[in-house]
Amino acid sequence: MRAKDVEFEVTFVNLRDKPDWFLKVSPHGKVPVLKVDEEILFESNAIAEFLDETVPPRLHPEDPLLRAHNRAWTDFVPTFSGALNGIYYTKTHEDMEAGLAKASKVLERLEQAIAQGRGNDGPYFNGPKLSLVDAAYAPFLQRFVIADGFLKTGLLDEFPYVKAWCDTLMSNEIVTGAVAPNFLEEFYGNLKRREFYVATLIGDQAAQAAE
Ligand SMILES: N[C@@H](CCC(=O)N[C@@H](CS)C(=O)NCC(=O)O)C(=O)O
Known part of the structure; x- marks a missing residue:
């Protein structure tokens, strides 16, 4: 919207x-x-x-074949979001590492989709304009990028196409500004309440700044 x-x-x-x-x-x-x-x-x-x-x-491609490809990749979002959440929704450093290994495999599939299957030079999934498939992935990337600011896994650096796409999405205010005004406070609060490992890395200063 x-x-x-x-x-x-x-x-x-x-x-x-x-x-x-x-x-x-x-x-x-x-x-x-x-x-x-x-x-x-x-x-x-x-x-x-x-x-x-x-x-x-229209934010979906006009071409029916391309649209079907986009829908197929949008259907991949639950696998993708599960993989990213599986990194920082973990209680211990070891579980986080295990989540990271699993996520690498999922990200590799997306990397190939962008590198070879996308058929354009970006920076968005379908070229110069934001589309529905971008909007479907963005919220999960946004949350992961915040959590990874503390975890510093460097995961996205291994996938340059995904990383460039993520950077594009995260520099678009239409995308990043779609969250609640108290989003950061809620996001950190959720991680702390559920006692995830990443919460131990979120200093009081960062948590207070979010309030
Ligand atoms: N497939 C649904 C998933 C929606 C969903 O899982 N929403 C979560 C937040 S992202 C929720 O409302 N969870 C609350 C609950 O399950 O109680 C969609 O894409 O709309």
Whole structure:
């Protein structure tokens, strides 16, 4: 919606204390949901595709074959996000290292997709413009980059195409500004509450600066 410059209202939901109105409208009790007049849509991809069909400019490629490729890579997002989360949603340094090894294999597949399958020079997945597949990956990269600022795994340095793509996404305010105003505070708070290893590296100064 930010990329399409459409007027909208956003309500951020505390997922640790889901309000009743939210539980009534969200079939799985998950975010995001989109209310269009009286109609409720859920599931990120369904919402994104609906918006793309109804609000210009088109963010999916016009070419059906390319669009199918993009959708296939968007379907890979749960594997990708699981791999990245598997690095910093860990309780010990050893588990973090194990997560890192698994994530490398997943990132290698994405690296190949960008290096060989993408068929353009970037900097976004489909070339010069942000598209839906970019928007699908960006939130997970954004969170990983923050966590990796503390873990300093250097993982992305091993995958130059993914790294360049990530840098492009993270320098686009349309992408990075889509989070709640207290996002950092919540993000650090979540890591600390769940006693993840990375939380031990987040100094009080960084946590306070986020508040
Ligand atoms: N496949 C869904 C996944 C949605 C999802 O897992 N949302 C998480 C936050 S990213 C959530 O709401 N979790 C709360 C819960 O499961 O209680 C989508 O893409 O919309």
